[in-house]
Amino acid sequence: MLVLAFDTATAAVTVALYEWTPGEGVRCRGAVEEARTRKHTELLVPAVAGVLADAGAVPGDLSALVVGTGPGPYTGLRVGLATARAMGDALRVPVHGVCSLDVIAWASGRDAPFAVATDARRKEVYWARYASAAVRTAGPAVGPPADVRAGVPDGLPVIGEGAALYPEVLGGTGDGFAPLLPSAAALAELAIVRLSGRKGPDLTAPEPLYLRRPDAKEPGPRKKVTPA
Known part of the structure; x- marks a missing residue:
């Protein structure tokens, strides 16, 4: 089982690729941490591609995806969850969520x-x-x-x-x-624990835990201006 995990619920972008083989255990195939950045859109997909390439793997090798669901800011969570869902649909593999x-x-x-x-x-x-x-x-x-x-x-x-x-x-x-921020390595390990039938925190649907409304709001109707 090859599991790709990533989390964008904080200012960091974290990606990890873990493999689980019955009888042999769990091993990390690659990981990257882009800390203290809010450039989720620019960094996530290249980070995923880099981790897969370094491991000598391709997207078609993946057995499952797991993504942090927050809580976190609207923009960061949207990037991670939209990417996970798109990859899951394209590859036809399950996508799981975990509270960050x-x-x-x-x-x-x-x-x-x-x-x-x-x-x-x-x-x-x-x-x-x-x-x-x-x-x-x-x-x-x-x-x-x-x-x-x-x-x-x-x-x-x-x-x-x-x-x-x-x-x-x-x-x-x-x-x-410590630890200060969610790690994709821990996310992948947690997911493998649950997918292999052992006890641990719940895997959920890849739905965001925003807990707040987005700061951006649709503009209201224009104010009427009366002639002077």
């Missing part, structure tokens, strides 16, 4: 309660709470950082970029925030 906060949680490997928070701008975070790396208990949601801690003990660890941005509210220091 679940990907960060999975990569953490934690086995005790914690929360994940990413940057939602406007002095807010996208967040979810977890019983362990594989079990989400609340969210995803968007709101001020204080919402992450509402109704839970003050000592709850919070990881992710949002925690690093608001340590005065969410606590923690240094490496305690």
Whole structure:
């Protein structure tokens, strides 16, 4: 099984190609991380092509696609999800979605309660709470950082970029925030775990978790101007 994974729910573009062979396990065939960029449209497709080429694979070799569904900004999510759907239709392979906060949680490997928070701008975070790396208990949601801690003990660890941005509210220091962003490597591993019949976060339809309306709005009717 050859799985292509990518996520565009944050400022980064991340792509990974993983292979699973029964009896032999999972191995990474290639990965690329384009961090701290909002050029999702310009970078995603070349990154996918580069990962496949470096692995000596072609799109027709793929068994499945998996894409991060956010929550995240409208434009970034649209790029990743539209690309995944188009490739899935063209190649006639299944396309699965995973909440991007679940990907960060999975990569953490934690086995005790914690929360994940990413940057939602406007002095807010996208967040979810977890019983362990594989079990989400609340969210995803968007709101001020204080919402992450509402109704839970003050000592709850919070990881992710949002925690690093608001340590005065969410606590923690240094490496305690890691991983900061979703990784396509973790996304691919998570998908293979579920597709091979083992337990883990749910795979979903490739539908976006926007949680907010887009900032852009259709223009209203023109105002009438009365003659002077």
